Amino acid sequence: MSQAKGEHAILDPALAPPFPQAALPVLRNPQLRKNVAHAIDVIQAKRGRLVAEKADWQELREAAAAIRAHVLENLEFYLEQFEERCTAAGGHVHWAADADEARQIILEILRQAEATEVIKIKTMTSAEIQLNPFLEAAGIKAYETDLAEIILQLGEQEPSHIVVPALHINRSQVREIFARRMGLSHLSDDPKELTNAARAYLRQKFLSVPAAISGANFLVAETGGVAVVESEGNGRMCLTLPRTMITLAGIEKVLPRFQDLEVVLQLLARSATGERMNPYTSLWTGVTPGDGPQNFHVVLLDNGRTSILARPKHRQTLKCIRCAACMNACPVYRQTGGHAYGSVYPGPIGAILTPQLAQMHHAQSLPFASSLCGACYEVCPVKINIPEVLLELRSEVVNQERSTAGRVFDPLYLGLRVAHLIFSRAWIFHLAQRLGRIGLRFFTRKDGWIHALPSAGGKWTQTRDLRGLPPQTFHAWWAARAREGK
Amino acid sequence: MSMHASSRQQVLARIRAATHPAAAAAAAYARLPRPYIRRGQRAAGSCVGLLIERLRDYDAEVVEAAPEELPATIAARLAASGRRVFVAPPGVPAEWLASGYEWRVDRGLSTEEIEKAEGVVTAASCAIADSGTLVLHHSAAEGRRVLTLLPDWHLCILRASQVVETLPEYFDRCAQPPAPHPSDQSPSLGTPVLATYISGPSATADIEMTRIKGVHGPRYLQVILVRDTN
Amino acid sequence: MRASLFITCYNDTLFPETGRAVVRLLERLGVELDFHPKQTCCGQMHANTGFRAEAFSQAKRFVRMYQDAEQVVIPSSSCVAMIRDQYPGLMQELGNAELRGQLEALLPRVFELSEFLIDRLGVEDVGAYFPHRVTYHASCHGLRGLHLGERPFRLLAKVRGLRYLPLENMDRCCGFGGTFSVKNGAVSSAMLAVKLQDVLATGAEYCTALDNSCLMHLGGAMHRQYAGMRTIHMAQILANTESSPMETTP
CATH class of the missing domain: 3.40.50 (Rossmann fold)
Structure with a gap:
């Protein structure tokens, strides 16, 4: 089960291969790496310009971090308030303890609405609960309406990013997908033409499908309202045209008051796409007679979130507003793209969120998929200290693994145990240095450099040389100098 | 749904076990830091200038007009559009509906009728200069949400007095209850039940991060800024 | 001015010339250096790999060793970051009140080399010549x-x-x-x-x-x-x- 079938990505943490292994197909795919790096560099440059334009960027981050932390601390209060006010405005609020319950609730609503088709706004939460294949099996066809999601759905590919999910696919590949799957062989690879093809492809669906599913960027406790930010207008179509509307939202998505949007909306688009504001933000409250769906449901999803909430150092993970700035800034993501993370949540936030949502039963390699360079923390609009959480999780993984049989003789575990012994006493340290110098002599070439090492060391010397140990350590030099009286 | 009523209790119990709020939520909320900029520093005129610059930056077309020039300006924009069939919300002034075009005023238009229209003319509630954003609260002069969604061309009439510099200034306007009569020039808006914030026409950058104007929403966004302040 | 040099484990073993250069540089600038002969490692490798107990024991060793130092200078930014960013958490989790107090008193006296030169010694021009x-x-x-x-x-x-x-x-x-x-x-x-x-x-x-x-x-x-x-x-x-x-x- 641990080997990816061919090059097809597996975004189920229970089935995906460990990160170092899952990264290999991408590292061997120059086109994909080029696509990812290009897209990332464009977003990063735009974000950099717009953040620099904002004189109070750090102050906004501070406020947003405080609001999000406050929400989590008072989550019960705000969720109950949201439920009460959304219900008063004509919405129906459901609670799902796990993915299975959420899927069942959604299916039941769709069946009552007699929907055999449903249109969807991009929602990572629905990907998290693997909703589309479930609905398909129940005889309900789900149509993704975000351009990137159409590309993925038609191309039978997996998302590799949470804001621009098809950023690993370039224009000529999009052309091929559309030409084959929409039967448009005349199509060129001009993004404008491709976009128009998607517009025409979906128009009739928007006007005829009776039900829609969205995620939520924010739930507003004070008003019982929901906010969705988007660019294309597909969201507005889904929120406006069908008779039945279902919003699936993680329980952490709530904000205390309507006014709090003044903070997060200033941060979100700038962080996500490098725009001052995304083209469309929609806010609605329950049901409005004569305008939009008259049958509106919110499904509040736990699915592991309360277990994250329960741990004080980890809780900050739930502050996330899904802007993807961390993955755009991440030098690891830039090389591997999203599929290597084996989850719908890739990049640094995925590296901390995925194993926690899996309650540390899966995805144990993800907390190690970082050089701890800190770029993610620096850009995070709600100041999630991702490196800090990565370190917490690393320690949990080590505690899980260190006593298991398979790890006792693992070179890395063995190495770190020996290293600890070595660093615990100066005399052992100095002895180890002497032994190391003797041992490494066999591997050191005449020019003083090591070109190949066995075992874990070989992972270093695959691509880099290592300077051989110099004849005299610093402390030996210092001692000799002291003996000579300086 | 009764079968999931226990899930509600279960999730709330888990949250209760996980969190230990030290104070009442309202008291803690009041103490949250708000160090960011609330009010812009620009004069009203340069604020409108900034809005125009930022609207144009995201591919909206903007023209300015004195209040008395508005009907003529609207007519000119309609003529320049080369379109003939328009929808309008029921609350827009009659003088906006220039003669020579087919107008369908939304008194319960069907989706199909709206879809057939080539353009829409509406008012707005507010505009935010800093981000180049138009705000619709979907009042009688702004129309139902679908009205500004299906037609490919949207002409939005905005008054200079509706322009604020920063997003928090807009939220300040929402914190005050709206004026009882639309004729009052009070900038208070009240908290909206429905709102759409529009920053440039529909767009995508999903293919190679190349910004393409117009996917599903209107591909053409036009703004007339009425100079009602001095 | 006196300062204690923490050279770090890998500089000691692999890059002694860096240590010798630090000594030459700081002594030239009039700093009286001492070197604790029993120093080993700050614990960074263990902390960053998830071996928290091991990292803590090295952190404890560091704090005990340098608690009386006037100041500590370290020619490695990652080791200084380890001490500043991770020691407090380790002490909070695994240490006692005495250790936490010792760390708190020590932290303001731990400097990375460029910090030490500019913030402590107040020099930018150290008289160096490097025609490259x-x-x-x-x-x-x-x-x-x-x-x-x-x-x-x-x-x-x-x-x-x-x-x-x-x-x-x-x-x-x-x-x-x-x-x-x-x-x-x-x-x-x-x-x-x-x-x-x-x-x-x-x-x-x-x-x-x-x-x-x-x-x-x-x-x-x-x-x-x-x-x-x-x-x-x-x-x-x-x-x-x-x-x-x-x-x-x-």
Whole structure:
């Protein structure tokens, strides 16, 4: 089960291969790496310009971090308030303890609405609960309406990013997908033409499908309202045209008051796409007679979130507003793209969120998929200290693994145990240095450099040389100098 | 749904076990830091200038007009559009509906009728200069949400007095209850039940991060800024 | 002024010339240095790999060893970041009140080399001479952990004969990341390749930094690829004078 079938990505943490292994197909795919790096560099440059334009960027981050932390601390209060006010405005609020319950609730609503088709706004939460294949099996066809999601759905590919999910696919590949799957062989690879093809492809669906599913960027406790930010207008179509509307939202998505949007909306688009504001933000409250769906449901999803909430150092993970700035800034993501993370949540936030949502039963390699360079923390609009959480999780993984049989003789575990012994006493340290110098002599070439090492060391010397140990350590030099009286 | 009523209790119990709020939520909320900029520093005129610059930056077309020039300006924009069939919300002034075009005023238009229209003319509630954003609260002069969604061309009439510099200034306007009569020039808006914030026409950058104007929403966004302040 | 030198485990073992340069430089500037002979490691490798108990025992060792030092100077930005960012958490979790108090008292006296020169000694011009083209790699821990900011550039700007060549994407990680370079060897190597491209494109003779761990990574790739560039810790540039040129290393 641990080997990816061919090059097809597996975004189920229970089935995906460990990160170092899952990264290999991408590292061997120059086109994909080029696509990812290009897209990332464009977003990063735009974000950099717009953040620099904002004189109070750090102050906004501070406020947003405080609001999000406050929400989590008072989550019960705000969720109950949201439920009460959304219900008063004509919405129906459901609670799902796990993915299975959420899927069942959604299916039941769709069946009552007699929907055999449903249109969807991009929602990572629905990907998290693997909703589309479930609905398909129940005889309900789900149509993704975000351009990137159409590309993925038609191309039978997996998302590799949470804001621009098809950023690993370039224009000529999009052309091929559309030409084959929409039967448009005349199509060129001009993004404008491709976009128009998607517009025409979906128009009739928007006007005829009776039900829609969205995620939520924010739930507003004070008003019982929901906010969705988007660019294309597909969201507005889904929120406006069908008779039945279902919003699936993680329980952490709530904000205390309507006014709090003044903070997060200033941060979100700038962080996500490098725009001052995304083209469309929609806010609605329950049901409005004569305008939009008259049958509106919110499904509040736990699915592991309360277990994250329960741990004080980890809780900050739930502050996330899904802007993807961390993955755009991440030098690891830039090389591997999203599929290597084996989850719908890739990049640094995925590296901390995925194993926690899996309650540390899966995805144990993800907390190690970082050089701890800190770029993610620096850009995070709600100041999630991702490196800090990565370190917490690393320690949990080590505690899980260190006593298991398979790890006792693992070179890395063995190495770190020996290293600890070595660093615990100066005399052992100095002895180890002497032994190391003797041992490494066999591997050191005449020019003083090591070109190949066995075992874990070989992972270093695959691509880099290592300077051989110099004849005299610093402390030996210092001692000799002291003996000579300086 | 009764079968999931226990899930509600279960999730709330888990949250209760996980969190230990030290104070009442309202008291803690009041103490949250708000160090960011609330009010812009620009004069009203340069604020409108900034809005125009930022609207144009995201591919909206903007023209300015004195209040008395508005009907003529609207007519000119309609003529320049080369379109003939328009929808309008029921609350827009009659003088906006220039003669020579087919107008369908939304008194319960069907989706199909709206879809057939080539353009829409509406008012707005507010505009935010800093981000180049138009705000619709979907009042009688702004129309139902679908009205500004299906037609490919949207002409939005905005008054200079509706322009604020920063997003928090807009939220300040929402914190005050709206004026009882639309004729009052009070900038208070009240908290909206429905709102759409529009920053440039529909767009995508999903293919190679190349910004393409117009996917599903209107591909053409036009703004007339009425100079009602001095 | 007195200062205690914490040389770090890998500088002691692999880069003693950096330590000798720090001694030469600081003594030239009138600092009276001492060196605790029983020092080993700050615990960074263990902490960053998830071996928290082991990291704590090394942190405890460090704090006990240096609690009476007037100040501690360390020529490695990542080790200083370890001490500043991770020791408090480790002490909170595994230490007692006495240790926490000792750490709290010690932390303000722990300095990275460029901090020590500029903030403590108040010098930018250390009298160095280095007639070469040099580019600077801002190690992640120095850049985002310690916020060294302009300090390294102010020091380099005053080195006579040195021609500084700016590095594109200076804030991008080289891919070392300690055990990351082995646990995720292939990804680390891919990151290194990208970084090296930018470094070599500067056309410098030397790539310098305030952390030998990144330089070991970059230098290892340079040597493998027969690149015409070498790595050098900034202490060695700053120690170099016209009258007393630097030591050469392989």
